[in-house]
Amino acid sequence: MSRSKSLAVKYLAAAVLLFGVMTLAGLASAVYYINPDFLFGFVPFNVAKILHIDTMIIWLLMGFMGAVYWFLPEEFGCEPAGIWAAEILFWVFVAAVLAVAAIFVFVQWGPGTETTLWLFQQGRKYVEAPRWAAIGVALVMLVFAWNVVGTALKARRITGVMAVMSVNMVPLVLLYLIAFPKIDNMAVDLYWWWWLVHLWVEATWEILIGCIMALAMMKLLGTSRRIVEGWLYVEVALVLGTGILGLGHHYFWIGTPDYWLGIGGFFSALEPLPLLGMVVHAVYDAGVHRMKTSNQPAFYWTLAEAFGNFLGGGVFGFMITLPQLNLFAHGTQWTVSHGHFAFWGAYACGVLSVCYIALQEQRRLVTVNGSGWVWAFVLLNGGLIGMVGSLLVAGMAQAFFERAIGGSTLEAFIAGQENPWFMLGMYSRFGFGLMFAAGYLTLAWNLSALGRRQVAAVPQPMPAE
Amino acid sequence: MPFDDPAFWRAGAISTTVVMSIVLAMLTIDSLEAIAPGGSHVPPYTVINRHIDYAHNAKLGRDMPTIGQDEPLFGRAVEAPEAAALIERGKLVIQSRACIDCHTFMGNGAYYGPDLTKAWLDPAWEAWAAITGAESREEAMVRFLMAPDQYATWQRRMPNLGISRDEAVATVAYLKWLASIDTNGFPIHFGRIKVSE
Ligand code: HEM
Ligand code: HEM
Ligand SMILES: [Fe+2]
Numbered sequence: 275m276s277r278s279k280s281l282a283v284k285y286l287a288a289a290v291l292l293f294g295v296m297t298l299a300g301l302a303s304a305v306y307y308i309n310p311d312f313l314f315g316f317v318p319f320n321v322a323k324i325l326h327i328d329t330m331i332i333w334l335l336m337g338f339m340g341a342v343y344w345f346l347p348e349e350f351g352c353e354p355a356g357i358w359a360a361e362i363l364f365w366v367f368v369a370a371v372l373a374v375a376a377i378f379v380f381v382q383w384g385p386g387t388e389t390t391l392w393l394f395q396q397g398r399k400y401v402e403a404p405r406w407a408a409i410g411v412a413l414v415m416l417v418f419a420w421n422v423v424g425t426a427l428k429a430r431r432i433t434g435v436m437a438v439m440s441v442n443m444v445p446l447v448l449l450y451l452i453a454f455p456k457i458d459n460m461a462v463d464l465y466w467w468w469w470l471v472h473l474w475v476e477a478t479w480e481i482l483i484g485c486i487m488a489l490a491m492m493k494l495l496g497t498s499r500r501i502v503e504g505w506l507y508v509e510v511a512l513v514l515g516t517g518i519l520g521l522g523h524h525y526f527w528i529g530t531p532d533y534w535l536g537i538g539g540f541f542s543a544l545e546p547l548p549l550l551g552m553v554v555h556a557v558y559d560a561g562v563h564r565m566k567t568s569n570q571p572a573f574y575w576t577l578a579e580a581f582g583n584f585l586g587g588g589v590f591g592f593m594i595t596l597p598q599l600n601l602f603a604h605g606t607q608w609t610v611s612h613g614h615f616a617f618w619g620a621y622a623c624g625v626l627s628v629c630y631i632a633l634q635e636q637r638r639l640v641t642v643n644g645s646g647w648v649w650a651f652v653l654l655n656g657g658l659i660g661m662v663g664s665l666l667v668a669g670m671a672q673a674f675f676e677r678a679i680g681g682s683t684l685e686a687f688i689a690g691q692e693n694p695w696f697m698l699g700m701y702s703r704f705g706f707g708l709m710f711a712a713g714y715l716t717l718a719w720n721l722s723a724l725g726r727r728q729v730a731a732v733p734q735p736m737p738a739e
Numbered sequence: 740m741p742f743d744d745p746a747f748w749r750a751g752a753i754s755t756t757v758v759m760s761i762v763l764a765m766l767t768i769d770s771l772e773a774i775a776p777g778g779s780h781v782p783p784y785t786v787i788n789r790h791i792d793y794a795h796n797a798k799l800g801r802d803m804p805t806i807g808q809d810e811p812l813f814g815r816a817v818e819a820p821e822a823a824a825l826i827e828r829g830k831l832v833i834q835s836r837a838c839i840d841c842h843t844f845m846g847n848g849a850y851y852g853p854d855l856t857k858a859w860l861d862p863a864w865e866a867w868a869a870i871t872g873a874e875s876r877e878e879a880m881v882r883f884l885m886a887p888d889q890y891a892t893w894q895r896r897m898p899n900l901g902i903s904r905d906e907a908v909a910t911v912a913y914l915k916w917l918a919s920i921d922t923n924g925f926p927i928h929f930g931r932i933k934v935s936e
Contacts, residue, residue, distance in 0.1 A: 306851065310895040318898045319851045320840035386832035386906050397834030399848055434745060458823075458830045460844055461774040461781055461920060465767075467847075500745065507748035511755045518759035527925035528845045529774045529781050535923065537766070601927055605846030605854060672850075682926035684863040687853040688893055 275636065276347045277357050283636055284364055285340030286629050290721060292333035292371070293622075297714050299326035301707050307700040321382055324395075324402045325375060330617065331400055332371055337625030338479075339418055341486045342439070344632050346425060349436050349489070355424030359417045370410045374403050391456060398463075400471060401453035408453045415450060419443035434503035438510060439485045446478045461529035468524040475617070476517045476545065476587070483624045484509050484552070487579060490627055491556070494573050495563040505555050512548035520545045526597045527604060535597040542595045546588030556580035569634050571647040575627035578655060582619015590615045590662070602677040607699065608669025615662045629721060637725040646720035650713050657710025661703045668699025780921040784822035787812055787912050791919045793860055793929050801924030812877050812912055828906070829913025836900045845922055852897060857929045859911075859918040863892070880914070881907040 275283075302322040305312045313322070346354045354360070377394055384390030391397075392405045401408065423440045426432045432440070452470040457463035488502045522538020556577060567573045590612040594603040603609065634642050672690045680686025690696060741747035777783040790807035809816065817825065833839070839848035842855045853861075864876045870890055873879035883890050884907040887897035902910070 314896065314898065318841075320837050320849065323849055323851070324837060324840050383836045383900060385901075385903075386828060386835045386909070388831070390831075390835040395835075395837060397837040397839060399839055402837060402840070434749070456830065456834065458827050459774070459776060459781065460830070460917060462771065463830075464845065464847055465770065465774065504743070504745045504748055507745055507752045511748065511752040514752070515755040515759060518756070518763050521763065524847075525770070527922045528847070529920045529922055530770045531773050531780065532923050533766075534770075601925055604925060605843040605848070605850060607850060610850065677926060678928075681928035681930055682854055682857070683861050683930045684853045684892070691895070 276353055277361070278343045278347045278354050279632070279636070281357065281361055281364060282340045282342075282344035283632055285336050285343060286625075286632055288364075288368060289333045289337040289340060289625060290629065290718060292329050292336065294714060294718060295375070296326055296329040296333060297711050299323070299329060301704070301711060302326075304700070304704045304707050308704055317379060318382070321378055324378055327400055328378075328402055329371075329375075334479075334617070334621045334625060335415075336367075337621075337628070338482055338486065340632070341489075341625065341628040342418070342422065344628060345486070345489045346422065349433050350425050350429040350431075352425070352429055354421040355428045356417060356420050360421050363414050363417050366410060367414050370407050374407045377404065378402070388456070396453070396456075398453070398467060403453075405454060411453075412447070412450055415447050419447050433499070435485050435488050435499075435506060438481065438506060442478055442481045442485070445473070446482065449473055449478065464528045465525070465530065468521060468528075472521045472524055473518070475620075476520060477514060479621065480513050480517070480548075481510055483579070483583075483621055484513070486628065487552075487576060487624055490572065490576055490624075490631060491559060493631060494567045494569055494576065495559055497559050497563070501559075505551075509548050509551060512551065513545075516541050516544040516547065520595075523595045523597075523600065526600055539596050543592060545595075546584065546592050549584040549588040553580045553584045568641045569630055571642055571651070572627045572630035572634070574651060575623050575630065578651070579619065579623035579627060582615065582623050584619075586612065586615030586617075586619035586662070590666075602673040603669065604677075606669045606672040606677070607665045607696075608673055611662050611665035611669050614658065614665065618658050626717070633721065633724055639725045642724065644720075644724070646716065646723070650717035650720050653709055653713025653716055655713075657706045657708075657713050660706030660709060664699045664703035664706060666699075668696045668703070671695035671699070782806060782916070782919045783819070784826045784916055785817070785819050786919045787822055787825070787915045788816045791859065791915060793857060793918070802927060802929065803921055803924070804919045806919060812915065813875070813908075822912070825909045825912040826916060828909035829911075832902065832906045832910045833913065836902070841897070844917065845920070846925060851895070854926060855914060855917070856920075856922060856926060857918050859915045860930055862930055866892075877908075877911050877915075880911045884910055 299322050302313070302317070303319060303326050306319045306322065343354070343360070381394050384394040395402045395404050396408070403411065422436070422443055426436060426440055449470050452466050455466075457466065484506055488506050491497050492499060492502055518541075519537055520542035522534040523542040525534035525538055557580075560573075560577065565573070594600050594608055594612060630642060630647070633639070671693050675693050675696075676682055676686045676690030680689055772778055773780045775781065786806060788809060788811045790810035792805045792807060793802055794805050795801070796803045811817070838855070841849050842852040843850065844854075845856045846854060859876075859880075864879050867883055867890060868874070868876065868879040871879050871882040873882055881904065884902050885904065886899060888899050891897070
């Protein structure tokens with residue numbers, strides 16, 4: 275296997291491990307809603323939740339990088355430029371993630387000084403990591419971008435998919451720089467913070483996963499490159515044509531002028547279109563090729579990605595994106611419902627698909643089958659959809675009782691949180707969370723055991739010498 | 740036929756992206772002007788010297804902050820540089836304790852604690868003033884922030900985050916300023932409709 279592919283396997287393995295940490299931290303955060311005394315005084319809610327969402331960002335990024343390092347040598351026919359740097363940075367990255375996790379859990383906070391932001395944490399959602407670690411992440415991404423773009427220059431040829439991916443590296447890295455400044459004015463702070471959060475997940479990440487899924491489809495179904503690339507350009511046009519100004523759906527209530535209500539509402543309402551297009555594309559290709567593939571799990575996770583992206587991002591996002599409704603749904607468990615469905619569907623499922631693609635080749639399996647992956651698939655997706663449904667019930671109750679009727683004071687907040695519908699949602703979210711966690715364990719076991727048993731059954735004879 | 744030629748769609752993707760980015764850049768310039776302190780939507784930091792309230796504006800059909808008479812924090816008016824220093828410190832306290840991973844600010848953050856956009860105006864401070872033995876709203880807030888676990892109102896408590904008195908004062912100034920931002924009517928009906936048990 276090439277050096278790039280070995281590195282890819284390392285990244286994917288690290289991603290799957292972190293996915294486990296994320297699930298555990300998610301469960302801990304969820305317990306707090308049922309029993310607020312849980313770990314109170316040891317690990318407060320915000321620490322558990324930071325661990326949950328930051329490991330989410332990191333495992334998905336690692337998964338993307340794994341996927342790209344996997345496909346790079348195939349697309350360019352050579353080892354990536356600067357692969358040695360990427361190999362070193364992998365271990366630096368892992369060490370930094372462990373150090374930051376330890377700081378979050380054991381240090382938790384510092385005095386209100388710049389030193390705290392440099393050493394312990396920055397207290398901005400999703401990018402809480404202290405500045406020293408953020409510099410590390412920026413460095414890892416810079417080298418990642420160099421590996422992609424540099425290889426294209428070295429190979430002196432480029433495929434359409436790789437061209438899109440290379441150009442997309444620029445905003446991917448630039449937007450991350452928003453993780454650094456401390457901005458006193460909360461309105462300005464949130465203005466830029468949303469460039470990072472929205473323009474990452476609804477623009478650059480969406481394009482990156484589009485490229486990865488295009489490569490996966492060609493591999494799994496043998497779809498022609500010309501068709502895949504045509505679709506990719508349409509997708510880019512639609513994602514960016516709607517998503518760049520769709521950013522406005524986060525500018526309704528942060529102090530920004532009210533023209534954002536119209537602009538953000540209109541463009542974001544169109545954002546589901548490209549996601550629907552991807553579903554059509556995936557279903558059409560699956561039909562044309564009669565779903566014939568030697569890698570069933572990868573194929574099903576690809577389909578889950580297409581549907582999850584559309585339903586979680588497109589449909590559940592659309593529900594709350596018009597300002598007339600967002601006024602009530604804003605900042606409630608309804609948002610959490612959408613956030614889980616969208617991140618899971620759009621990104622997690624895609625990364626898992628690539629894990630199975632990589633495993634098939636790495637373990638030299640003619641076909642990937644068995645029932646283990648089916649169990650993992652059903653438990654994870656079932657658990658997630660159950661959580662999303664529970665959060666939707668809780669979120670609607672909260673929007674109604676806290677925001678619409680109560681007027682969002684502390685008293686109204688408490689009334690919303692103690693509402694029976696809300697509490698029902700919190701209990702059933704936890705129940706489905708356990709189902710999801712069982713799915714994770716099955717997945718981890720399946721990924722590590724896959725194909726190994728056949729090998730063990732036919733022991734290689736020792737060389738005679 | 741251009742439609743089955745990928746190059747046609749590539750040109751479409753590039754031009755759409757360029758146009759949208761230019762529009763976003765222009766809107767950003769305008770918005771940043773509106774949300775700078777003293778801009779059309781965000782009062783200068785010295786607004787912490789004034790009375791701040793939130794009322795329904797019948798003409799615009801939405802709730803808006805109102806700025807009234809002098810009402811300095813702790814009865815002592817501050818000049819612009821001192822106000823800016825308080826805001827800077829307050830923001831550092833907020834970031835250093837990751838308040839936003841329990842609370843929302845203008846609806847952004849986490850949902851374990853109440854939204855803090857209008858926390859300054861929360862009727863709950865009257866009860867908290869009685870419980871903490873404070874003479875004023877700002878003093879009640881300071882005492883709460885320094886020992887929130889001691890003054891808990893329900894089972895879900897806010898933990899003690901080791902906030903010093905100076906830090907608490909700066910945070911209260913920050914929350915007062917925050918309440919003066921024109922947020923296009925979010926949160927709607929704040930504090931004007933009572934919830935009965
Ligand atoms: C796959 C892409 C998407 C992902 C991963 C995603 C994820 C998220 C997340 C995590 C949040 C919560 C952010 C926070 O405050 O921390 C959020 C908020 C939001 N999303 Fe999405 N989203 C996606 C696509 C969409 C689409 C296509 C729409 C509209 C059609 C949409 C509409 C919204 C809205 C309106 C909010 C704000 C909710 C609020 O006011 O509290 N999202 N999204
Ligand atoms: C066992 C499974 C999981 C549980 C129990 C869980 C639980 C939670 C909880 C309690 C929160 C805090 C919400 C709040 O502030 O009130 C949260 C936030 C979040 N989780 Fe999960 N989670 C799980 C899995 C996942 C997965 C698989 C993903 C995505 C791939 C994910 C993505 C997120 C995101 C993006 C947020 C922030 C959402 C927002 O603030 O709107 N979680 N989760
Ligand atoms: Fe968005």
